[in-house]
Amino acid sequence: MAVLSIRIPDELKEKMKEFDINWSEEIRKFIKERIEYEERKRTLEKALELLKNTPGSVERGFSARAVREDRDSN
Template sequence: MAVISVRIPDELKAKMRELDINWSEEIRKFIEERVRRAEKQKKLDEIHRLLSGGTPADEGAARKYVRDDRDSN
């Protein structure tokens, strides 16, 4: 497992010591969730990019394709 160091103000560190919280676990969970959200956003951005580059279908095209498919069976 990798190690990450973070500098925080002494006052904040003193307040953290007063609380019964597993800070390494809290920070690990936060980072994992933040990475998941960033990955999702990256995928959404890629999908939007791909969709915006396409040519819009003519009005009624979907209806025609469905009708053609139904009629062929």
């Protein structure tokens, strides 16, 4: 496991001591969640870019018409 050191203000460190919290674990969880968020964001951006560059194969309004027709047929 790698070691990551950070510097925080002395006042913040004193306030952290007031709570029975495993700060290392909290920071690890935060970093993991943030990386997952950034990966999802990157994937979404790539997907949107692909869609933007793909010619549309379905005409505008097709989905609404199809749903309406399906509802009317039942």
